[in-house]
Amino acid sequence: MKALQIEHLSKTYFKRDGPVVSDISLQVEAGKTLALLGESGSGKTTLLRLIAGLEHPDKGAILIGNQVVADTRTFVKPENRKVGLVFQNLALFPHLSIFDNVSFGLRGISRQEKAAKVEEVLTLVNLCGMENRFPHQLSGGQQQRVALARALAPKPEVILLDEPFSNLDSVLKNQVREEIKKILKQASATTIFVTHDTTDALLAADKIALMHHGRILQTGNPVEIYTNPSDENVARFFGKINTLHLHKTESGWHSEAGEHLNLPDKWTEDQLKIIFRPENVNLVKQSECGLAARLVASDYMGDHCLLTVSAGTPKFQPHLLFIKAPANHNYRAGNLVFFQIDFHKAKIILPSSG
Amino acid sequence: MALNKYRASRKITFNSWTVYLIVIVLVIAIPLLSIFFGLFKGPGQAWGHIQKNLLPDYVANSLVLVLGTGLLTTLLGVSTAWFVSTCDFTGRKFFEWALILPLAIPSYIIAYTYAGIFDYAGPVQIIFRQWFPDEVFAFDIMNIYGVIILLSFVLYPYVFATVRASFINQSRSMIESGRILGSTPWQVFYKLALPLARPAIFAGVSLVVMEVLNDYGAVKYFGVPTFTTGIFRAWFSLEDIQSAIFLSALLMGFVLFLLGLEQIQRGQRKYEQISNSFRAPARFQLKGIKRIATFIICLIPLLFGFIIPVLQLGFWANKTFEEVLGQEFWQMIVNSFSVAAVAAFLCVLVALILVYAVKLTRSYFSDVAARVANMGYAIPGAVIAVGVMIPILALDRYLTNFLERVTGNSTGLIISGTLLILIFAYLVRFLVVAFNPAEEGFKKIGWQLTEAGRTLGFSPFRCLVKINVPLMKAALVSGALLVFVDVLKELPLTLILRPFNFHTLATRAFELASDEMVAESANAALIIVLTGIIPIIILSKLISGNSFYESIAD
Numbered sequence: 001m002k003a004l005q006i007e008h009l010s011k012t013y014f015k016r017d018g019p020v021v022s023d024i025s026l027q028v029e030a031g032k033t034l035a036l037l038g039e040s041g042s043g044k045t046t047l048l049r050l051i052a053g054l055e056h057p058d059k060g061a062i063l064i065g066n067q068v069v070a071d072t073r074t075f076v077k078p079e080n081r082k083v084g085l086v087f088q089n090l091a092l093f094p095h096l097s098i099f100d101n102v103s104f105g106l107r108g109i110s111r112q113e114k115a116a117k118v119e120e121v122l123t124l125v126n127l128c129g130m131e132n133r134f135p136h137q138l139s140g141g142q143q144q145r146v147a148l149a150r151a152l153a154p155k156p157e158v159i160l161l162d163e164p165f166s167n168l169d170s171v172l173k174n175q176v177r178e179e180i181k182k183i184l185k186q187a188s189a190t191t192i193f194v195t196h197d198t199t200d201a202l203l204a205a206d207k208i209a210l211m212h213h214g215r216i217l218q219t220g221n222p223v224e225i226y227t228n229p230s231d232e233n234v235a236r237f238f239g240k241i242n243t244l245h246l247h248k249t250e251s252g253w254h255s256e257a258g259e260h261l262n263l264p265d266k267w268t269e270d271q272l273k274i275i276f277r278p279e280n281v282n283l284v285k286q287s288e289c290g291l292a293a294r295l296v297a298s299d300y301m302g303d304h305c306l307l308t309v310s311a312g313t314p315k316f317q318p319h320l321l322f323i324k325a326p327a328n329h330n331y332r333a334g335n336l337v338f339f340q341i342d343f344h345k346a347k348i349i350l351p352s353s354g
Numbered sequence: 355m356a357l358n359k360y361r362a363s364r365k366i367t368f369n370s371w372t373v374y375l376i377v378i379v380l381v382i383a384i385p386l387l388s389i390f391f392g393l394f395k396g397p398g399q400a401w402g403h404i405q406k407n408l409l410p411d412y413v414a415n416s417l418v419l420v421l422g423t424g425l426l427t428t429l430l431g432v433s434t435a436w437f438v439s440t441c442d443f444t445g446r447k448f449f450e451w452a453l454i455l456p457l458a459i460p461s462y463i464i465a466y467t468y469a470g471i472f473d474y475a476g477p478v479q480i481i482f483r484q485w486f487p488d489e490v491f492a493f494d495i496m497n498i499y500g501v502i503i504l505l506s507f508v509l510y511p512y513v514f515a516t517v518r519a520s521f522i523n524q525s526r527s528m529i530e531s532g533r534i535l536g537s538t539p540w541q542v543f544y545k546l547a548l549p550l551a552r553p554a555i556f557a558g559v560s561l562v563v564m565e566v567l568n569d570y571g572a573v574k575y576f577g578v579p580t581f582t583t584g585i586f587r588a589w590f591s592l593e594d595i596q597s598a599i600f601l602s603a604l605l606m607g608f609v610l611f612l613l614g615l616e617q618i619q620r621g622q623r624k625y626e627q628i629s630n631s632f633r634a635p636a637r638f639q640l641k642g643i644k645r646i647a648t649f650i651i652c653l654i655p656l657l658f659g660f661i662i663p664v665l666q667l668g669f670w671a672n673k674t675f676e677e678v679l680g681q682e683f684w685q686m687i688v689n690s691f692s693v694a695a696v697a698a699f700l701c702v703l704v705a706l707i708l709v710y711a712v713k714l715t716r717s718y719f720s721d722v723a724a725r726v727a728n729m730g731y732a733i734p735g736a737v738i739a740v741g742v743m744i745p746i747l748a749l750d751r752y753l754t755n756f757l758e759r760v761t762g763n764s765t766g767l768i769i770s771g772t773l774l775i776l777i778f779a780y781l782v783r784f785l786v787v788a789f790n791p792a793e794e795g796f797k798k799i800g801w802q803l804t805e806a807g808r809t810l811g812f813s814p815f816r817c818l819v820k821i822n823v824p825l826m827k828a829a830l831v832s833g834a835l836l837v838f839v840d841v842l843k844e845l846p847l848t849l850i851l852r853p854f855n856f857h858t859l860a861t862r863a864f865e866l867a868s869d870e871m872v873a874e875s876a877n878a879a880l881i882i883v884l885t886g887i888i889p890i891i892i893l894s895k896l897i898s899g900n901s902f903y904e905s906i907a908d
Binding site for chain 2: 052053054077078079080081083084085087089091093094095104105107150151154
């Protein structure tokens with residue numbers, strides 16, 4: 001069942017800046033978590049605010065559950081939508097206790113029911129016994145969980161989280177991410193969260209929608225989107241990539257990085273552009289028929305080294321490639337290295353024009 | 355699914371808050387509009403006389419007053435603000451808040467207090483006669499220069515406060531890098547701090563100028579004809595309403611011109627910087643003669659602007675309170691305080707709705723609307739009084755005619771001359787005084803709490819009541835207090851619009867002083883001054899600015 005459907009949604013704040021959200025369509029299954037991933041200014045927070053009803057869309061429709069909450073004729077005010085929103089800065093009410101914060105959205109029920117519900121969600125977020133404290137008396141991670149509890153308490157159809165991990169330092173961040181993921185699964189809440197951090201998206205989401213300039217470039221589960229990016233921009237977002245232009249001659253395949261390449265038989269085009277990740281390149285011994293390159297730089301990353309090498313044949317300009325290499329080795333700039341590309345893991349972007 | 359509760363509502367671009375906004379702005383703009391449309395009726399019969407014989411004096415005197423007080427308050431305000439903000443000397447902490455105290459003394463009170471001090475029976479002449487029995491005392495302060503000096507001594511705190519806030523907010527690293535690059539304190543001041551504080555200086559001086567143009571009591575007492583006294587004269591002595599309208603329009607044009615200048619000045623250079631560290635840069639350590647000189651420079655405005663007049667008022671009050679404090683006096687206090695309290699409450703309420711409506715509707719229109727609604731403070735009280743009276747008199751005439759036709763009896767004027775009119779005029783004039791703290795309060799809370807409330811199912815109105823108002827209590831109370839004291843001090847508006855035989859502390863003090871009963875007037879004056887100290891303490895707290903919620907809301 002779809003908990004949220006968005007159809008051709010557009011929003012423009014100022015004409016001269018162009019649309020902030022441009023013709024976006026999206027669906028989220030009930031109980032699943034979607035990450036809206038993108039750089040700042042890509043329109044992801046605006047999309048979140050449109051869903052919450054804090055902004056009016058110009059075009060398109062939003063359905064929560066099976067009910068239209070926004071289209072050209074309808075606009076349900078935020079207070080009447082069944083959404084929970086956790087703000088980036090949490091927006092806890094500083095003058096209210098944790099109990100009052102969490103019970104804020106619970107109305108029209110008796111005091112006992114209210115207390116029971118608050119206890120239920122506070123148990124869920126592991127904050128029992130904190131009812132009478134005030135937000136400023138809690139740690140950052142605890143405040144985050146109160147905000148989540150407050151949003152969960154009225155049992156919304158969709159929970160929206162705006163950059164939920166961005167205010168936390170890196171150690172706390174890993175811990176909070178795991179906690180929140182667990183809580184949301186336990187509550188089997190349909191969740192959309194906005195982030196600019198690929199790691200957060202890959203680790204916490206069932207599905208990722210990558211946004212750029214107000215559009216969705218690609219939607220897919222983490223494995224799909226990482227290993228099978230729809231284009232160069234998507235691929236680049238998840239880390240360093242290598243590009244190579246290939247063309248077939250009588251003597252075999254040629255590229256900027258070398259000649260006589262061993263390509264999969266299924267590639268039938270004469271001209272190709274491919275992308276592949278640094279981990280799809282392996283260092284080999286000279287005897288193993290590798291391509292040759294000059295080492296330009298090596299960046300020590302702890303568990304591996306990221307090498308930048310300058311490959312190329314005399315015919316071409318030097319071509320830089322990134323190689324993920326074992327860390328336990330002494331790489332020195334200027335050395336000659338040999339490598340092989342795992343073309344089976346490479347991705348064809350388009351038949352190359354030259 | 356229990357979705358029936360969340361029924362879809364039709365999209366409304368024109369919501370109820372837009373309506374509140376428009377209604378408030380229209381009502382507040384009544385006085386301005388009535389003066390504007392009054393112009394089309396043409397000048398009155400006395401206009402020729404006014405234009406030929408009086409207007410040149412009004413223009414010249416008002417200009418000289420504005421320029422003189424502008425310069426003198428800049429000198430007093432900037433120098434004291436610099437010393438207090440950046441230097442270390444004896445009594446600095448005391449001066450930080452004490453230098454704002456002269457603001458508690460209304461211009462008309464300082465005027466007649468000093469007139470009394472330099473009077474034949476005053477302390478200056480008594481001492482002079484004792485020391486130089488043979489000479490004639492030839493020092494007259496009852497002229498335009500006297501007005502400039504005296505007004506400057508009570509109005510410089512506007513410049514002091516805004517400039518000091520600017521000095522405090524100037525980034526520590528900027529001042530320190532200036533010093534590391536080898537600038538002397540003096541160079542740091544005029545090359546870095548002063549240019550950066552220029553918008554603040556203009557903002558402070560423009561407040562001073564508005565007060566100067568609003569003043570009626572001081573210039574009237576010292577016999578300096580200005581626009582304000584001219585409006586009174588045209589209205590009451592010449593009984594020529596149209597000429598009063600024309601003078602009001604001219605004065606308003608002058609004020610709008612000055613406001614425009616200030617806006618242009620602000621627009622040209624926008625280096626209002628946000629400093630991340632709230633720690634002030636290390637202070638300049640003053641020693642020896644400099645330390646003493648700084649102390650004296652800071653003491654002078656405080657001495658002349660507050661200590662001497664308050665002592666004199668206290669002396670007079672002590673002499674006369676037995677005969678003055680009676681049934682009538684208490685009635686006057688009750689009158690003043692209750693009118694001020696009602697006006698303060700109303701201003702805060704309207705300001706709250708206005709700020710919230712602007713926030714909710716978020717459009718260019720709402721920004722403009724808020725500006726229009728807040729123009730009242732720039733418009734001299736006498737002008738507002740004229741602008742309020744014209745439509746009310748017309749309405750009253752219509753009502754009485756109507757009632758006469760219906761009942762056959764002639765009733766008197768119904769609305770004019772009631773407290774309602776007076777309070778409405780206060781609302782027009784002092785709305786911005788409550789608006790600014792309210793807006794500041796909203797800024798500090800941030801808009802996200804309201805949005806959080808709405809996603810949790812609260813309507814905008816409930817969010818206002820449940821979230822914003824409790825968090826803004828301090829801002830709202832301080833806004834109310836500021837309005838309260840301003841109303842208590844206000845003279846020209848009250849003089850024109852008060853009901854017959856309705857006395858406030860301000861009007862009574864001024865009347866007694868005008869009737870050569872300065873000593874008797876001191877009792878009422880002292881109450882006004884002492885009440886006026888309360889918001890000054892609030893004001894100084896606002897400048898040093900650390901709010902309880904600030905740290906949490908961020």
